[in-house]
Amino acid sequence: MGFNVGIIGCGSITRFRHAPEYKANPHVEEIVFYDRNIERAKRLAEEFGGRVAEKLDDLLLDPTIVAISDCSSNEAHHIHTPKALLSGKHVLCEKPIAVSVEYAENIVEAERKSGKKLMIDHNQRFTKVHQKAKEIIQMNELGEVLTFKTTFGHEGPESWGVTKSNATWFFKKERSHSGVAGDLGIHKIDLIHYLLDDEIADVHAFHGALDKVDEHGKPIEVCDNVVCALQTKKGRLGTASFSWTYYGAEDNSTTIYCQKGIMKIYHDPDAQLIIEMNDGSVIKYELEQIQTNDNQTSTGVIDAFISCIVNDENPPVTSHEAIASLKVVEKILGTD
Incomplete structure (x- = not known):
């Protein structure tokens, strides 16, 4: 059809x-x-x-x-x-x-x-690497998840926007509202919820406009950096950093620390998922590169959306899940 x-x-x-x-x-x-x-x-x-x-x-x-x-x-x-x-x-x-x-x-x-x-x-839920990582966590191959750290940063939306200009709507409080927290941060919050089958319950965060200026040369009205400490409902502890001022290669990495080993996601461009076991063994998965602003590959999102319509299934990312992530952004920015 x-x-x-x-x-x-x-x-x-x-x-x-x-x-x-x-x-x-x-x-x-x-x-x-x-x-x-x-x-x-x-x-x-x-x-x-x-x-x-x-x-x-x-x-x-x-x-x-x-x-x-x-x-x-x-x-x-x-x-x-x-x-x-x-x-x-x-x-x-x-x-x-x-x-x-x-x-x-x-x-x-x-x-x-x-x-x-x-x-x-x-x-982020749709990358083969994140899906594989979730499967390994669910099968309890590494024991319980204890702690985690996650990062998403690049050189900023003005380098990706249509106009390549710092007049971008992302820098405007009334349009973007949450700066880098709602642009990049919310992706990693959703990812942690998805990977750990858990929800971030408590947040301590710093955020600021450290370097970006608007088209008038004034500091932007929203944050360009966020650093936070997080606790989930199930008691896991983690840290997260989100940035528009990583002036080099994009960083989209996550590390999950478990009872029997460590899972490194998107740290190594050639082995996108690395498992380091506490007995010294290392397993490397070569799955696919993460999609970046410079490397436009299919996200799989549109196919998943069309599939849920054609097959009359529930959407793979629901409004309920999206609100759970937005609540964490509000906590980070102190607007909840």
Whole structure:
């Protein structure tokens, strides 16, 4: 069965992730693009062979469109996603689900009323490496998880955004809201929840705008670095750092310390998963490179979203799970 999909917002995330992955999916016939700036929508429609919706309603009321990706900036998710759901569309919403848990609850209400599928784009769950790591943890091969540390950092969104400019919406308080915490941090929070089958319950964090400046040369209004200590509901302890100021190679690594050994994830570019056992043995898995801003490979998110529609299954990342991660971001920033 083939159907059309719509995309709200035509920035980098659409161009590099959503549009190419929809185009490659055999169930998708045509992509319809909407952006407040119609020129951006036209450029992507040309690049991917789709068409343009001039108004948001044209997208929402189009009966040929079965599913929509909400790739608008953070502050608009709680407006666009409920509208799309209540228009009878399945929705894949970019992360974070909303700028606050309160707004996220409105989205969940629309999801409940509409009976449509809502998936949130926490894409770290879909890498072969993270799935393998979860399997090893679940099988208790290394005993209980005791502690962990995780990092996600690169040189900043201005190097990835459409305009390659520090006027990026990511640096604006009213649009990004949570800076690097909601951009990169929330991915690793979701990952820890997924890998450990647990939830972060308590947080002590520092955050600041250490280096980034906006287009006027002033320090940005949101954090560009976060460092935190975390405790989960099951009592595991961990640390996390999220940064837009890693001015070198991107770091997306995680280490899980267990009773019988250590699991190193994305530390070594050639062996993306390394198990060091306490008896001295080392197991190396060569699975796949992590997707970075410089290495655009398929995330698997779009295929998973389309699959849950076609097969009428629950989305692999639910709104409930997305809110659990957003609650931790609120704790980190002291806004809960």
